[in-house]
Amino acid sequence: MATIKHGIIGTGGMAHAHARSFQAIRGITLHGCFDVAPGRAEAFAEKNGVKHVMPGVDDLLDACDSVSVVTPDAFHAELSLKVLKAGNHLLCEKPLTTNLADAKKVARAFQKAADQHGTVGMVNFSYRDSAAFQKAMQIAASGKLGAIRHATGKYLQAWLSCNVWGKSISEGWLWRQQVPPGGGKAAGGTLGDIGCHILDFTTGVAGDVKALRCTTRNFPKVNPDTGQTMTSYNGKKLDANDSVLIELDFADGALGTVETTRWATGHANQVALGVYGTEGALEIDLERSYTQLRTCLGKKRHQCEWDEIDCKPTPNNYARFVKSIKTGHNDQADIVRGAQVQAYLDACERSAEDGGKRVTIKKWV
Ligand SMILES: NC(=O)c1ccc[n+]([C@@H]2O[C@H](COP(=O)([O-])OP(=O)(O)OC[C@H]3O[C@@H](n4cnc5c(N)ncnc54)[C@H](O)[C@@H]3O)[C@@H](O)[C@H]2O)c1
Structure with a gap:
């Protein structure tokens, strides 16, 4: 399998844990990142060796195979739906959304993408590590x-x-x-x-x-x-x-x-x-x-x-996410x-x- 190109949306505190963790795993590379706060994604890319700072979410989705959503909780639903709709594998930060109605939408979109394209979707409940x-x-x-x-x-x-x-x-x-x-x-x-x-x-x-x-x-x-x-x-x-x-x-x-x-x-x-x-x-x-x-x-x-x-x-959630993409078996x-x-x-x-x-x-x- 070709090296997985990974993108990170939201490059604040927790995104550094995503970057460090994925860097330690073979078969995946930090390809792109995006943040709404001016300059933040640039500094993050420089520090973590991310290849490209993307001008927007759509560009990141086009360029990457898989995506971490690491924004504040209120943006998880909208961004996760975009990620799944674009056919990218998704590692969403916890909690999945801020209300049940949105969680249902994301779960349905995930099931459809998984059924049709084998898309992997996980939530980063870190203590499962x-x-x-x-x-x-x-x-x-x-x-x-x-x-x-x-x-x-x-x-x-x-x-x-x-x-x-x-x-x-x-x-x-x-x-x-x-x-x-x-x-x-x-x-x-x-x-x-x-x-x-x-x-x-x-x-x-x-x-x-x-x-x-x-x-x-x-x-x-x-x-x-x-x-x-x-x-x-x-x-x-x-x-x-x-x-x-x-x-x-x-x-x-x-x-x-x-x-x-x-x-x-x-x-x-x-x-x-x-x-x-x-x-x-x-x-x-x-x-x-x-x-x-x-x-x-x-x-x-x-x-x-x-x-x-x-x-x-x-293995931590990041390693199990990568393994899931490689094997087609969606882990917990x-x-x-x-x-x-x-x-x-x-x-x-x-x-x-x-x-x-x-x-x-x-x-x-
Ligand atoms: N799994 C864990 O143990 C764990 C630990 C800490 C945080 N988290 C989760 O990670 C997420 C981020 O937390 P954090 O502490 O890094 O927050 P943070 O405030 O440090 O970083 C969030 C970043 O997202 C950016 N952002 C906001 N809206 C955006 C948008 N629409 N598109 C792109 N970027 C956007 C902000 O500019 C900021 O840089 C939260 O959902 C939080 O619950 C999980």
């Missing part, structure tokens, strides 16, 4: 946990109370702190940004959810220069949710919770999961290790005795999975807007 997560999915699927009764997922960040990633209030962070255009009142924010990761992580191991309850909260921010509280920045409201609690009702009858916040002082970026069944349990804490998980299985469960398991390294997490996670986010928004009422998950089709 951890060997511990891949092993946990295998253990749960093997039945070793017995019937799953309970699951707890948490994703904790601290950037609103700690300067671990620089100043929390600035133009660069702004789109993450505002309700995105096209989303409901509880859309975007922590729920859309990292809630999508932990919902994928938790349900990827513990199984599908049929209903949920959700509460979101927005707190006044702290001006990093003056220490004073603020609710807007340069005239723009900081109205997106910061903290989220979700109660999960799994399709197989188990119960669970997901919690996520940007106010977890002391935890720059912690993703953790516990899944508990009638015959065993597993726990992951990515702050501790990406390649180890703990299990309490078989007879050992009667003594509550845990084993540390070293997990076989797993495909665009349909992205739409499924969007259905969970949609249910969270509906519940949060209705005072935490129990809502059922709408099917993504």
Whole structure:
């Protein structure tokens, strides 16, 4: 197969991870990039050895075989539809879109392109790169946990109370702190940004959810220069949710919770999961290790005795994307999975807007 020509749309922070990761993979080359901010794509191309800065999205689609969409969330739907319509393979950043209606459109376009042209489409749920997560999915699927009764997922960040990633209030962070255009009142924010990761992580191991309850909260921010509280920045409201609690009702009858916040002082970026069944349990804490998980299985469960398991390294999403293009077998997490996670986010928004009422998950089709 000829070298895959890859293009990147949106050349901000996360695009550098895409560039670095694809550079490390044989059989794909960074052919083009595009950004709406003047000069940004040029600097990105220079730094990352991208061959061409493209004058527009259409030019990039014409010149490339595959594309990363790495813009703010609100542009994912429109750009992903363009990518799929043009016949390019798609690696879209998470969350797939900012609302379920758009996610359905993208998923349908993906299925059509996949059926007709073998187009590959994936969503970059990065924590699937951890060997511990891949092993946990295998253990749960093997039945070793017995019937799953309970699951707890948490994703904790601290950037609103700690300067671990620089100043929390600035133009660069702004789109993450505002309700995105096209989303409901509880859309975007922590729920859309990292809630999508932990919902994928938790349900990827513990199984599908049929209903949920959700509460979101927005707190006044702290001006990093003056220490004073603020609710807007340069005239723009900081109205997106910061903290989220979700109660999960799994399709197989188990119960669970997901919690996520940007106010977890002391935890720059912690993703953790516990899944508990009638015959065993597993726990992951990515702050501790990406390649180890703990299990309490078989007879050992009667003594509550845990084993540390070293997990076989797993290829990252970028490598699995390239392999998918080469083999024609679309790996996880495909665009349909992205739409499924969007259905969970949609249910969270509906519940949060209705005072935490129990809502059922709408099917993504
Ligand atoms: N998978 C992960 O773990 C992970 C981590 C961080 C960010 N992300 C996702 O990556 C995406 C980008 O996040 P980021 O932190 O890089 O944001 P960012 O603000 O640093 O960069 C976004 C870039 O997109 C450009 N842009 C905006 N609209 C555009 C358009 N219509 N066409 C082309 N370029 C456009 C902006 O000018 C900017 O350069 C988001 O969807 C975010 O959720 C994913």
